[in-house]
Amino acid sequence: MTVAEELPETPEIAQEEPVKQRKNGLYPGVSDELAENMKSGWADTELHDLQPIAQAAETRARRAALSARFPGERLVIPAGNLRTRSNDTDYAFRASVEYAYLTGNQTEDGVLVLEPVTAADGTSGHRATIYLLPRSNRENGEFWLSGQGELWVGRRHSLAEAEQLHGIPAADVRELPEKLREATGPVRVVRGHDAGIEAALTDKVTAERDEELRVFLSEMRLVKDAFEIGELQKAVDSTVRGFEDVVKVLDQAEATSERYIEGTFFLRARVEGNDVGYGSICAAGPHACTLHWVRNDGPVRSGDLLLLDAGVETHTYYTADVTRTLPVSGTYSEIQQKIYDAVYEAQEAGIAAVKPGAKYRDFHDAAQRVLAGKLVEWGLVEGPVERVLELGLQRRWTLHGTGHMLGMDVHDCAAARTETYVDGTLEPGMVLTVEPGLYFQADDLTVPEEYRGIGVRIEDDILVTQDGSRNLSAALPRRSDEVVAWMASLKASVKG
Ligand code: GLY
Ligand code: MN
Ligand code: MN
Numbered sequence: 001m002t003v004a005e006e007l008p009e010t011p012e013i014a015q016e017e018p019v020k021q022r023k024n025g026l027y028p029g030v031s032d033e034l035a036e037n038m039k040s041g042w043a044d045t046e047l048h049d050l051q052p053i054a055q056a057a058e059t060r061a062r063r064a065a066l067s068a069r070f071p072g073e074r075l076v077i078p079a080g081n082l083r084t085r086s087n088d089t090d091y092a093f094r095a096s097v098e099y100a101y102l103t104g105n106q107t108e109d110g111v112l113v114l115e116p117v118t119a120a121d122g123t124s125g126h127r128a129t130i131y132l133l134p135r136s137n138r139e140n141g142e143f144w145l146s147g148q149g150e151l152w153v154g155r156r157h158s159l160a161e162a163e164q165l166h167g168i169p170a171a172d173v174r175e176l177p178e179k180l181r182e183a184t185g186p187v188r189v190v191r192g193h194d195a196g197i198e199a200a201l202t203d204k205v206t207a208e209r210d211e212e213l214r215v216f217l218s219e220m221r222l223v224k225d226a227f228e229i230g231e232l233q234k235a236v237d238s239t240v241r242g243f244e245d246v247v248k249v250l251d252q253a254e255a256t257s258e259r260y261i262e263g264t265f266f267l268r269a270r271v272e273g274n275d276v277g278y279g280s281i282c283a284a285g286p287h288a289c290t291l292h293w294v295r296n297d298g299p300v301r302s303g304d305l306l307l308l309d310a311g312v313e314t315h316t317y318y319t320a321d322v323t324r325t326l327p328v329s330g331t332y333s334e335i336q337q338k339i340y341d342a343v344y345e346a347q348e349a350g351i352a353a354v355k356p357g358a359k360y361r362d363f364h365d366a367a368q369r370v371l372a373g374k375l376v377e378w379g380l381v382e383g384p385v386e387r388v389l390e391l392g393l394q395r396r397w398t399l400h401g402t403g404h405m406l407g408m409d410v411h412d413c414a415a416a417r418t419e420t421y422v423d424g425t426l427e428p429g430m431v432l433t434v435e436p437g438l439y440f441q442a443d444d445l446t447v448p449e450e451y452r453g454i455g456v457r458i459e460d461d462i463l464v465t466q467d468g469s470r471n472l473s474a475a476l477p478r479r480s481d482e483v484v485a486w487m488a489s490l491k492a493s494v495k496g
Contacts, residue, residue, distance in 0.1 A: 030145070039138055045155070050164040053104045055316065058227045060167060062102050062220065063114065067126040069216055072116045074187040075126070076180065076201065077102055077217075078194035079110035088147070092275070096193045097408040098217045100317055105166055107156070109133055109173055111197055116185065130166055131173035134159050176200075188213040218415035221407055223429035228407065229463060231318035232431055235273065236461055236472045238312035239320040242268035243476055246308060247490040250300070250328055258282040258296040265310045273312040277319025278410045281309035286442040288325065288455025291400060302329045305336055307455055317408045321433050322473050323459030330487045332480055335450045339438055340480050343456045346370035346436040347478070350402055354434065354462050354469040358426045364402035367436040371398050374438075380447055397440060397447075403433040406461055426464045431472070435459030 053059075066075065079095040095106040103112050110133075114126035135158045136143030136150040144151040159170040177200035180187075187204050189197065190213060198205075224232065242265045246253075253260040261282040269276045279294035287293045288307035300306065306328050311320035325340060327333075332340055350367035369385065372394040376383035381393050388394050405412040405421065412431075413421060426432075437457030440447050461472040477486040 030141075035141055038141065038144060042138060046158060047161050050161055052167050053165050055104045055227045056165075056167045058225050059102055059104045061225070063112075063126070063128055065220060066102065066217070067114060070114075070188065070213070071124045072186065074116060074183060074185060075112075075114040075213065076187065076189040076197060077112040077114075078190065078197045079105070079107060079112075080193035081196075082108050094275075094317070096190065097221075097317065098190045098214070099193070101217070101221060101408060103130055103166055103168060104316070105130060105132075105162070106317070107132055109194070111173055111176055111194065112168070113176070128168045130162060130168040130170050131176045132156075132159060132162055132170055133174070134172050180204075190214055190217065215415050215417060218413045219417070219420050222405060222413050222416060222420065222424075223427055224407060224431055224463075225429070228318060229429070229431070231314050231316050232320070232406065232461065232463075233472050235277070235312050235314045235318050235320040236322065237475070238268060238272040238314070239310065239322050240473065240475045241272070242310060242312055243308065243322070243324060244490055247326065247487050248494045250306075250491070251494075253284075253300040253306075254302060254328065256300075258284055258287070258298050258300055261300070261306070261308065262296045265308070269310075269312040273314045274317065275313050277311040277313035277321065281307065281323075283307040283309075283455070284328065286453035286455070288457075289439040289441050289453070291439075300328055303333070304328050305332075305454065305456065307457055309457065309459060311410065319406070319408070319410050320461055320473065321406055321410050321435075321459060322461065322476060323435055323437075323457045324476060324478075324483065325456045325458065326483060326487060330491060331484055336454060336456075337480055339440075339451070339454055340456050340458075342371065342374040343436055343438050343458050344479060345374075347434055347458045347460070350434040350436060351460065351462060351469065351471065354426060354432065354464060356426055356428050356464055356466065356468075360422055360424050360426060363432075363434055367402045367434070368394060368398060371436060371438060380451075396444075397438050399437065399439050402436050403459075403462075406431045406433055428464050428466050430464040432462055432464075433459050434462055 077098050079099040082090040082093050085091045093108045099110060099112055100106055111131040113129050113131060116124060117127045118124050133156060135156055143149040150156055162170040177196060180200040187201060188209050189201050189205055191198060191210050245264050245268050246261050249260060249264050262280050265280050266276060281293050282296040283290065283293040284298055284300040284306045285304035287298050288305060305325050307323065307325045309323040311322055313319040327336060346367040349370045350363040353363040353366040368389060372385045372388040375381045375394055375397060376385055376388060381388055435457055439455040440451040442453040444452055458478055463470045463472055477483045
């Protein structure tokens with residue numbers, strides 16, 4: 001009998017999803033002596049007097065706003081679970097944005113629960129508890145024989161440490177399903193992250209009420225607080241450095257493929273942040289016309305444009321989303337520059353339309369108007385511009401919306417209602433991208449040959465301020481002459 005088989009009864013959550021036991025082909029058996037030996041001889045590493053995380057005050061304020069919206073109801077917000085990538089290896093874990101936003105914690109299997117409480121003065125509120133997996137048990141061998149054992153996955157915070165860090169009472173998540181099954185009163189859960197938790201609530205929740213919770217949490221994130229704006233600026237600053245890295249290695253990319261660009265940017269993202277916020281689009285030549293080109297396996301040729309759409313995600317999950325369309329050689333050809341400058345003009349018009357009180361749609365309309373005008377001027381579509389816009393004829397070449405909210409998701413606040421987002425009004429603290437583009441497919445016979453295979457997008461991250469807007473990505477040149485000068489100095493810095 002192995003020690004693994006002697007593990008005590010697994011708690012509820014583990015019964016539904018059995019804890020993986022490490023199978024080691026080289027050492028299949030564990031003697032009783034070894035099992036006994038592994039129980040002891042370990043130092044006490046409990047950490048005391050931990051400082052709260054940087055956003056502890058903000059997460060408390062966010063929980064308070066959530067509490068006020070759903071008085072008297074139990075709210076369950078799971079982080080989610082690891083997902084298998086292959087056999088016994090998992091994808092890198094990323095906690096649900098709802099959970100991370102409300103706790104600042106990012107641990108797999110974690111769950112935030114807000115229990116309704118009534119204070120002595122009769123006011124109703126909630127008591128928050130963060131449910132987490134505690135430190136691994138050494139007595140039953142879990143810490144070295146279980147797939148979730150700390151010896152395999154790394155040290156976890158104890159529940160007491162988690163309380164200090166997050167300012168939220170912590171409890172053992174393995175006890176939560178039973179508690180939820182026994183709970184009475186109205187309850188809502190954020191769906192789609194933790195099937196085990198949802199199963200425990202299955203006869204207590206409805207899809208409609210759960211959706212209201214998800215929508216509220218998405219709309220809460222439309223206006224960013226000061227911590228979030230700081231994180232977005234950090235994400236953008238790292239992204240700017242990542243773009244500089246790429247320009248410096250364009251020679252190596254020419255000698256290999258777009259993958260060299262992807263890898264170069266990824267290095268910056270992993271060293272300075274958590275990850276890239278989305279698959280980097282490293283699109284050279286005609287690949288720029290494929291909007292989500294993430295295969296990145298094509299050649300990089302001097303004379304072509306490189307459309308690089310990439311963003312670093314910070315350790316707290318805030319991502320930049322920036323695009324520059326760069327001439328691989330360092331200078332734009334005449335036709336490339338003509339198209340680039342048109343997109344720049346459209347972006348300028350779009351950015352100018354971002355201000356508090358403006359309709360969300362205004363910046364899109366402003367950019368589309370400029371692009372439609374250029375297409376008419378170039379004889380690619382019959383005017384007048386008003387007709388083109390009314391029929392949407394410019395969209396053959398503009399293809400996508402001119403931007404979106406930005407935050408913990410690259411396309412942030414996606415569950416927000418139309419009336420609060422797309423049909424809504426801009427407010428200070430919102431952060432959005434402005435990213436017009438023109439794309440002439442390589443096989444588009446309706447345009448002269450010189451246009452074909454050219455795709456240009458320029459994308460910046462814009463904060464709505466009290467009196468207008470601030471371009472968080474202004475450090476990265478946009479105007480074509482500034483891009484050329486910037487590339488020249490970076491290329492020279494490598495040679496020199
Ligand atoms: N990177 C995807 C987008 O710009 O929306
Ligand atoms: Mn974008
Ligand atoms: Mn983008």
